[in-house]
Amino acid sequence: MSGGYTPITIELSDALDNPDRRYRPDAGDDGIACTVRDEGALVGFSLHPSARMGPAGLRAGDAVDDEVRQAAICNRLRPRVPADIADAHKITVAICSRNRPVWVARLLDSLLPLRREVPCEVLLVDNAPSDDRTKDVAEAREGVRYVREPKAGLDFARNRAVAEASGRILAFLDDDVVADPNYLIGLRRAWLENPDAGAMTGLVMPFAVETPAQVLFEKRGGFRRGFRPLRFGARRFRDQLHPCGAGSFGAGAHMSFDVELVRALGGFDEALDTGRPLPGGGDIDMFYRVLRAGRPLVYEPQCTVYHEHRREMSQLRHQFYTWGLGFMAYIAKSMRTDPEMRGPMWRTVRWWLRYGVRLLRDDITPFGMVLAEFRGGVKGFFGEYDRSARRSERIRREVA
Structure with missing residues (x-):
């Protein structure tokens, strides 16, 4: 068997109307990875091993638990953002990449069409590339601003984006993600609803669960932080770790900031996220510093991307x-x-x-x-x- 899970998406209203409808995994797969949407909004995700479903497959009603219902209710009760204030905050979306032109092309092709509803600047920071392939990807697509950062290291590239961004809101996307159709709408919505925020993270769903390694990562919880919006202040009473456990706020694969705050804080720490010997920590360090500066951090699940998880156990x-x-x-x-x-x-x-x-x-x-x-x-x-x-x-x- 492959060890992978067959992806399906069900609409909440259909599952409630037809709870006994069945879904079966593809031949060779070990289960079903079920996404639940409610009128387009993501409200649930769950893994269902074949051994637990039995030969009849997944019953639709079993994919809808209390968490899914509560997320749907929460989303439906939220006020809608008026379309006439779409440009209230100019947005720059930055992609920092090094020598991965195929993934950059995939991300750009998912992101660029979304600007019809929410205009934004798209900034591609090519980090110490060994060739011009990423530049060629940018030049082949209209509306991508390309800059080359010669200092190798992710936080060098992020700081170049901080310096170059023209938007008040600076969003970062890792090159191994794909944007959901609601990504920019959700991004705009989160910032309009939380004008005092210093940072925002969003929902990171799996792009695929095709291998045992990808399934294992999702069984551990993946990058998901739930399907209801969260707001973190500088202090959380009863939480003696806050805000030190900054990894609980979201993932650096998908984050955005008030760019003036990041500039005031001195930018990202370039000793973190520099590849070897230290290929991490820059995102959680910035989350922590934003909160210590007294600005809230918001988690917005309707601002969603899909992440290409590691395929191999090694x-x-x-x-x-x-x-x-x-x-x-x-x-x-x-x-x-x-x-x-x-x-x-x-x-x-x-x-x-x-x-x-x-x-x-x-x-x-x-x-x-x-x-x-x-x-x-x-x-x-x-x-x-x-x-x-x-x-x-x-x-x-x-x-x-």
Whole structure:
């Protein structure tokens, strides 16, 4: 068997009207990955293994639980954004990429048509490319502004976007995502409803669940943070880790900011997200700094993208390693730069260790994945930030 799951999308009203309708996985697949929409809005996602469904397949009513119903009710009760204020905030969407022209083309082809409803600037930052293939992709499409950032490292590229953006709202999309048809509408809506926000993240759905590695990642929860909007302030009473556990706010694959705030904060930390030795942490570091600056962070599930998860177990294991590396490097850095928060940061370290133990007991995450994340975390906490900072400084000198 392939180990993959057959994707289906069902409409909530159809599932409620015909709860006994059945869906079967494709031949060779191990189950069904079910997305639920309500009048176009995403309100649910669930995995259904064949072993639990039985030969009859997935019953439509079983894909609609209380969480789906509550998400649908929440979305229907929200006020609609008037069309005549579509340009209230100018938006720049930045794509930072290095040597992945095929994925960039796929993302642009999903994003550019959406500007008919919500105009925006599309900025492609080509990060220290080895050839002109990404430039060719940009030049073949109307309405893409191309810039080349010679300093290799994702946060160098992000800071180039911060400097170049003409919009008040700067959205970042990783090159391995595809935009949902509602992406720009949801982005505009979130910022109009939360004019005081400093940052926004959105729903990240799987582009495919075709391999065991992709299924495993989604069983762990993927990048999803639910289907109801959330708003995080600088403080959350009863949460002793807030805002240190910044990974709970969303994913850097899909985030946006008040660009003037990012400029005031000095931009992204270029010692984080620099590729090897430290390929992570820049997004959660910025989320944390936004909240510490007193500005809210909003999670908007109707602003959605689809992420190409790692296909192979070896790739996923490395991703677990880099998550631990980036997260704990951010913790170590923040303990130094924000001494007032050392107590919550130490509590976050203890939580992270307990979380790893829970993963070992959940019968979902393989031991090797948990060990990889732990190894990355230990390396990130003990000196990797400083090593990466020295590397970033060398890059600046060499390119200057």
